[in-house]
Amino acid sequence: MKDYAKQLIKENTIFDTISRQEEVFWLNDKCLPFDMIDGLCQLVVSDKDIQDAEARLSRFAPFIKACFPETEATDGIIESPLQEIPAMQEALREYGSSKLPGKFLLKMDSHLAVAGSIKARGGIYEVLKHAEELALATGKLKITDDYTILTTPEWKDFFGQYTVQVGSTGNLGLSIGISSAAVGFRVKVHMSADAKQWKKDLLRSKGVEVVEYDDDYSKAVAEGRRLSAQDPRSYFVDDENSKDLFLGYAVAASRLAKQLAEHRITVDEDHPLFVYLPAGVGGAPGGVAYGLKRIFRDNVHCFFAEPTHCPSVLLGMATERYEDVSVRDFDIDGITEADGLACASPSGFVTRMDRNIVSGDFTVDDVRLYEFMRMLSDTEDIRIEPSSCAAFLGPLQVAKTPAGHNFPNGHGITNEKLQNAAHICWATGGALVPEDVWEEWFKEYKLPR
Numbered sequence: 001m002k003d004y005a006k007q008l009i010k011e012n013t014i015f016d017t018i019s020r021q022e023e024v025f026w027l028n029d030k031c032l033p034f035d036m037i038d039g040l041c042q043l044v045v046s047d048k049d050i051q052d053a054e055a056r057l058s059r060f061a062p063f064i065k066a067c068f069p070e071t072e073a074t075d076g077i078i079e080s081p082l083q084e085i086p087a088m089q090e091a092l093r094e095y096g097s098s099k100l101p102g103k104f105l106l107k108m109d110s111h112l113a114v115a116g117s118i119k120a121r122g123g124i125y126e127v128l129k130h131a132e133e134l135a136l137a138t139g140k141l142k143i144t145d146d147y148t149i150l151t152t153p154e155w156k157d158f159f160g161q162y163t164v165q166v167g168s169t170g171n172l173g174l175s176i177g178i179s180s181a182a183v184g185f186r187v188k189v190h191m192s193a194d195a196k197q198w199k200k201d202l203l204r205s206k207g208v209e210v211v212e213y214d215d216d217y218s219k220a221v222a223e224g225r226r227l228s229a230q231d232p233r234s235y236f237v238d239d240e241n242s243k244d245l246f247l248g249y250a251v252a253a254s255r256l257a258k259q260l261a262e263h264r265i266t267v268d269e270d271h272p273l274f275v276y277l278p279a280g281v282g283g284a285p286g287g288v289a290y291g292l293k294r295i296f297r298d299n300v301h302c303f304f305a306e307p308t309h310c311p312s313v314l315l316g317m318a319t320e321r322y323e324d325v326s327v328r329d330f331d332i333d334g335i336t337e338a339d340g341l342a343c344a345s346p347s348g349f350v351t352r353m354d355r356n357i358v359s360g361d362f363t364v365d366d367v368r369l370y371e372f373m374r375m376l377s378d379t380e381d382i383r384i385e386p387s388s389c390a391a392f393l394g395p396l397q398v399a400k401t402p403a404g405h406n407f408p409n410g411h412g413i414t415n416e417k418l419q420n421a422a423h424i425c426w427a428t429g430g431a432l433v434p435e436d437v438w439e440e441w442f443k444e445y446k447l448p449r
C-alpha cells in the first residue's frame with residue numbers, strides 16, 4: 001500500500017472501508033451550489049460548447065441514418081427511451097426493506113442504437129467530429145451540405161488514409177470501432193485484460209484491429225496513446241482527457257429534459273431529481289451529470305456507482321489526487337465482473353470538473369449486480385449488463401440517509417420533498433450482448449469472491 005493511502009486510512013474511516021473493498025456511500029462535502037461554480041465551469045465547457053455538439057450531431061443525422069438503418073425511426077438521432085419501472089421499484093422496496101417513495105425510471109442507454117451502450121454518446125460524437133474536421137479542411141465539404149455525401153466511395157477512400165485508435169475495457173472500443181469503420185477510418189482498439197471475448201470478436205468481425213493487453217485499462221490507454229502519437233495520420237480518442245467525449249455525453253441532458261416533460265415529471269425545488277450513474281473512468285457519468293447540472297442546477301442530485309473492487313472515481317475525488325490515484329495504491333485489486341467499470345485510475349479532466357458537482361458516490365458488491373440484473377428482468381422484462389446494474393443500489397442508499405442536513409447542498413431535502421422525487425437509474429449497456437452470454441449470466445447467481 002502507498003504511504004499516502006496508509007495515512008488517509010488513519011485519518012478517515014471511509015478510506016479504511018474503501019480499502020477493505022466493502023460497500024460505502026460517500027457524500028461529497030465539496031458539492032457546491034451550482035451558481036457558485038457556474039462561471040468557472042463555463043470556462044471549460046460552456047452551454048455554447050454543448051449546443052455546438054448538439055448541432056454537429058444534427059448535421060450528421062442524415063449520415064447516421066444512411067449508415068445505421070436502425071436509426072431510421074429517430075431520423076438519425078441516437079437516443080434512448082426513458083421508461084418508468086414501477087415493478088422494479090416494488091422489488092427494490094422488498095429487497096432493501098425500504099419505503100422508496102417517489103417515481104422510478106430507467107434511462108435505457110443500454111439500448112442505444114449502434115453501440116448498445118452509453119458509449120454511443122461520447123464515442124460516436126468524437127469520431128464524427130474528427131471526421132468533420134478532416135473533411136472541412138479539404139474544402140470539399142460545407143457544414144450546410146447534406147452529410148449523406150460522406151457515405152460515397154470517394155469520401156470513404158479519403159477517410160481510409162487515417163487511423164483512429166482507442167484504449168478500452170470493451171464498450172468504448174465497440175462504439176469507436178463500429179462508428180469509425182462506418183466512416184471509413186482504419187481503427188485500432190487497444191483492449192485491457194478485462195475486455196470480454198465477445199466484444200473482441202464482434203469488433204474483429206467489423207474489420208477492426210484489436211490489440212490485446214495482459215494488463216489493466218490504464219496500460220491499454222497508455223500504449224494506445226503512445227503508438228498513436230508515432231503516426232501523424234492517427235487520432236487517439238483519449239478517454240482519460242477528452243473534452244469531446246465529455247460533450248457527447250453532456251448532450252444527453254437536454255434530451256432527457258424533454259423526455260421528463262413527456263412523462264409529466266416536474267423537476268424543481270419541491271420535486272428533486274436523483275440520478276444514479278455507473279462510473280468507470282468517469283467520462284460518461286461525468287459528462288451526463290454535468291449536462292444535467294447545467295439544466296436542473298441544484299434540483300438534480302447526481303450519484304456515481306462503482307464496484308467495491310474498483311472505486312477509482314471515488315478515490316480520485318475523495319483524495320483530491322484525481323488522475324494521480326490508482327485503486328492499487330489502496331491495495332484494492334481492481335478485479336470485478338463489471339468490466340465496463342474496471343478502470344483503476346480515473347479521468348483527471350472529469351474528476352476535477354465533477355468534484356463540485358456530484359452529490360456522492362457509492363460502491364456496490366459484485367454479487368448484487370447479478371441480483372439486480374435478474375430482478376429487472378423478472379419485474380420489467382428488460383435485460384441490461386451487470387456493469388449497468390450498479391445504479392440500483394443508489395436509491396436504497398439515499399433512502400437510508402436522514403433527509404435534510406446530510407445531503408451536500410441538498411438544500412433541505414425533507415421527507416416531504418422525497419415523496420415527490422424522481423429517481424433515474426442510468427442503464428449503461430446491454431443491447432449487443434450475445435444470447436449465449438446472457439444465458440450464462442442468468443443460469444445462476446455468481447457467488448461473491
Ligand SMILES: *Cc1c(COP(=O)(O)O)cnc(C)c1O
Nearest residue numbers: 171280281282283284340428429
Ligand atoms: C463505460 C461504461 C460505463 C462508465 O463510463 P466511464 O466513462 O468509463 O465512466 C458504465 N457502464 C458501462 C456499461 C460502460 O460500458
